[in-house]
Amino acid sequence: MELTGELTGADRRLVTAMGPGLPLCRRPFREIGARAGLSEKNVITALKRMLEAGIISRLGVVVRHHELGYKANAMVVWDIADEDVDQIGERFKTFDFITLCYRRKRRPPQWPYNLFSMIHGRERQAVLAQVDELARACGLEDAPREILFSGRRFKQRGAVYNSGGAL
Amino acid sequence: MNELEKRLLDGFQRGFPLTERPFAEIARQLNAEEDQVIGALEGLSESGIISRVGAAFAPGGIGASTLAALAAPPERLEEIAELVNGFEEVNHNYEREHRLNLWFVITAPDRDGVDRVIAEISRRSGLEVLDLPMLESYRLNLGFDLQWS
Incomplete structure (x- = not known):
């Protein structure tokens, strides 16, 4: 689902200018416009349009879980039959403790898992209990799964969408 | 963490106002001053609790x-x-x-x-x-x- 065709040159400059986040000043969109060569009004209009089109999934404060005490960050991966995975994914997303849920490509034999769900918790034990709850509720007690807790964060920031302006 | 900071984190992870003075609009909703909101966000940013105020792009949406x-x-x-x-x-x-x-x-x-x-x-x-x-x-x-x- 490449939507790049819907982006104008101005949109691309705007996306690049938004990369580091909004400047914390009274007229942040005017500032962003100055970086992207757009008027303040056009910045606001373009952001509204990208939100409506789903190109931007959200605009707001981006929290860092770890600093807020959510130190048990688990990527829970599952091997679900291809014909069932959409249904299970839809089911997973109804659980509030799942912050992200994606289907990804398998890479057997190194990587048999196709369903990825992210849980950010305060305590490891609580996260393990949530995974059990999830498996029970969705009838996945016997589905192969692994829980990968995160260790050190070597890098964590928003994506940078510039590559010599090639975007 | 003070009350204003908590309310910023609770209420503004999405739905950031798209107006010329967005921090004034947030301040209005939270019964605070524009410069207090800006100051609180600067503080949260410096202490690493927020990584930025900005857009999250949908995967596959761009690039x-x-x-x-x-x-x-x-x-x-x-x-x-x-x-x-x-x-x-x-x-x-x-x-x-x-x-x-x-x-x-x-x-x-x-x-x-x-x-x-x-x-x-x-x-x-x-x-x-x-x-x-x-x-x-x-x-x-x-x-x-x-x-x-």
């Missing part, structure tokens, strides 16, 4: 991205993490408790750009890089429901 993983020998993990961090196309890079112990997200203008980064990391580390592109998104990160203790 191309993938989740990549590799199995670094433990004694080489830091060196390889640093190598991976050196690519501006990498925005997240985490250690995880697994044989595949380094996980990172690559975002580039197109799929060729992603492939180039994978090939370069593989060549320079001498390790196989697993490429796990997203096929379907069931739940995007639409903000995080914080439980204040």
